[in-house]
Amino acid sequence: MYPIDILNQRHERFVLWVPRSSTSPVQPPLLVIGTTPGISGPFTEIGRFPLAPPDDKLGLWTLDPASISPPLQDGVYRYWFEIQDTSPETRGPLLVADPFAFTVDYSIAPPTGGDDARYQPASVIKFRDGKLRPCDLDGTEPQPAAPPDPATLPSNNHLVIYELPTSWAKVGADARGNDVDVGTFTDVLALFDPATDGRRFSSIAAVRDEAILTELGINALELLPAADAKAKGEWGYATAHYFATDYDLGSASDLRRLVDRIHSQGVRLFTDVVMAFGHDPYSYIDFDSFHLRPPLEPHNPDSYQSHAGGQMRDGYGGNSWRYVHSAASYDPETGDNNPSLHPAWSFHRCHLARWMADFAVGGLRLDSVNNVANYDFLRSYKDRAWELYHSRHGGAATSDPSKFLVIAEELSTPTSMIHSGVVNALWNEPFQARLRAAILGEAVHPDNLEWTVRKLASPILDTALEAPGFTTGTQAINYITSHDIEGFRKERLFNYLTRNNVWDVARRARLAFALLLTSVGIPMIFAGEEFADEMDRSVDMGLKQSDPVNYARRDDGGWRRDLFKYVARLVKCRTRCPALGEDETEFFHVDRSRGGRVMAWRRGAVGEGKWPVVVVVNLGGEDTPGEEYVVPNWPEREKSGWREVSQGREVPDEWVSREPLMAWEAKVYTRWREEV
Known part of the structure; x- marks a missing residue:
């Protein structure tokens, strides 16, 4: 059972939430359901069955599986909903994935409808003993990760976060000498468990034979979006199915095994959430309730970023979420009808509950909040995350507030977001600029070198931020490098140094990590920087996720392994020294x-x-x-x-x-x- 009505409804029946149907006629959606032989194979359609709106739930459409004929047998099914496309480029009937599906399958093409741009994977569900049950592709019913004992987890003031995009490179035979692939949850598990070989990266000795991240000593793992993304065969920020684990990365059971393992080592899981834009099925099911195209609505305040001087929100190939809009609709959280519900707010709060409950999330990183551009929603989301965290540990009176954190990425560093209760912490973008200048012996205007370093060592001294700025270290996330490698002085540290004619990379990298790991704030290490990984694909710094991590490089010359050991000694001190x-x-x-x-x-x-x-x-x-x-x-x-x-x-x-x-x-x- 979840603290979310629609997730519990899905246990009993097929459901589709269409808020606009509470006030305007909507052609009944159809359930298109069938089977495949084993995990993959040709889809055999059983039939198409209309959903109907309950009398007491505005905008909700349901279908009792007992009404399907021939009757469903116990087993795994693939399905879509057939709807009338409501996107600005409406093109008639379309088969879409269930927006609340816990598992999607890209290996099966829809039986009818849909072109490449609108392609929708099949949703996956298991029917057993008269109930609908979430399952993996193979029918395994994943169990929730066990909530960790808070006493075994690090407090926020002793975190060292490891930011990991599961986009990796193996030594291979392409034009640059690298076979670029996408890691899996099992490959990440191998970084913590020497007994796990990994899946796609089992050929790399450092992954197969060692527990690199256990040796490094980090105590927080930030997985960049683990929810399913539209792009196949690569990691990215194009989130499409917010309740499902990413098809390329692995199943919910795979992720649960990873979570259980890191919790046993006292490591917290942070997840990255993209809520500025989406590639989700609601782009077609009910576009105007959930999304907008800012250029088409120049007079709508929802079309503009915050802290961007009138700049429009950017969907980056997807659709901006519509946050100002409200409607009379069924509330998927409470199950009641709400006369002024914000559909996008409710949708995001629902998938938050799924991830908090099933994967015992210990922190959140909210992507590009200036592009979300709605502080009221963000505050609501943050507050709900804390409610769920407290309830996991017996209530606010007994839970430990030092073991959970909601972090926002907003590169203009508007610290007013912290002090007004919108989020708990912010990426400290000025830290990166100061550190990269300092290790070249340079100052950052308008300060001299001394004050560049003073503000580096203690961001609390940064008076250029919105008053009162950072007031304690747990509000500031410091980093040398992040996944945002595109732009001036943003590239991986190795490339940054060599482009500035610094060839003793090991010495400057040690200096950089000593500054990072002793400064006030929460240090974050971008995967691979601990051994001075290099950029292989993104030499033009064009796309953040196109630069993979090459763990094979950790053993490419003794100086990299020595750097890794140096960083590990400092990480141990940072996580434990009072x-x-x-x-x-x-x-x-x-x-x-x-x-x-x-x-x-x-x-x-x-x-x-x-x-x-x-x-x-x-x-x-x-x-x-x-x-x-x-x-x-x-x-x-x-x-x-x-x-x-x-x-x-x-x-x-x-x-x-x-x-x-x-x-x-x-x-x-x-x-x-x-x-x-």
Whole structure:
């Protein structure tokens, strides 16, 4: 049972929600249902059966499976709904997928209707013991992931998020020497489980034989959209079937196995949700209730982005969701009729409940919220996510609010969204610009290098943001690179450095990760950066998802494996050291004699029972002179037990605050140890 009426209705009958039919005549939709021999094969149609509207549910159409003749036998069925296309380019009857389907099958062409542009996969359902049951392609009825014990999961202030697009590259024989493929949930599982070989990437030793992400030590996995996308054979943001796991990535059972595994290791699952635009069946079933084309409605405020100076919303080949519109309709969440329901709001809140319930989601990343452009909806979605999280753990009075987070991507960084309760955190886009400048020894206008680094180390100091800006570290998601690799200074770190004539990539990459993993905020690592992966396809930085991750490259030369181990040591400290979960930051040394390029600061509080972290950096091309470099005002200099984290070594008492620095080097010191 779900806290969503329409999902429970689907257990008893076939249902199709068409809000406009509550106020205007609609030709009855037909259920087109049939079977295939095994998982795939030719479709054999059983028949076409009209749905009917219940007397008490405005806009809902249903069909009792018991009314189908010949009677359904226990087994797996493929089906579509035949509707009259309502998109602006109406072209008569069309077979569409069930918008609420948990599984879709692209291997079967619709028996009639539909061209390439409007192609709709079959919906998949299992009939057993007189009930309709969600199932995988092979008929397996997936079980929900077990809710994890919150005590075993990391708090928001100690997260290290791993942003993973399941688009990978294997060494092969194409023009660039790479066979580009799409990973699966099982391949992701192999990154956490050495006993899992993977599926499409089992030929890569680093995937087959090791648990790379367990070794790296990240404690939050962000899967870029795991819901089914229209594009086949590649990963992307063209979400089409919001309730279904992506056909290319694997089944709901595959994803559940992955979730159970990472939860056993204390890793939270974040999912990426695309709600600015969709390629979903409602583009045809009931276009005007759910979607709009902004150029066709220039006077509609729903046509314009937020924080974009009058720029229209972009559907990126899909259709913008219509958020301002309301209608008298059946409410799919409550089951009641609502005289002023926002159909798009309700649809998105419904699939949120499915993912929260079945995959025990521990955080959300909302894509391109400026292109969603409706703060009221986003606040409603965020609030509903928190309600579902609290209910999972016995209610708000007993659940731990530090173990869930709703993050928004809005590259203009409007921190007012946080303080007005729209979301909990934002991508900190200025961090990327500052870090990439700093590792080249450059400043970001209007600041000098010192203040570029100060604001890098603590985004709370960034006064250029909407007041009051970031007020605590869990509001800011920091990153070196993200999946948005297109644009100026956005490419993968390896390519960024070599394009700037930096050839000692390992040294600068270590510097970048030391800054990322010791700064105030939640660090996010884009998959592959931990071993300085390179761009193979997206050399022109044209499309974000066309640059795959090449895990085979991790073992391509000893320096990459060494970089991976360096990052892993810092990740371990970031996820466990108390000081790096605090906001306190104090700069205590800026060497003016060296042009302000050597700096030192303290992270975390000092005092009884505290173990601060000290970061010392040299952002210049020359080593410090002599055999020692004295850093004055070192906190707790007189105490024993200091160690340098990134190299994993003890520091003799007489050398504390006196160690030399190489060019472009960062050192991270603390007295903290796990056993303390």
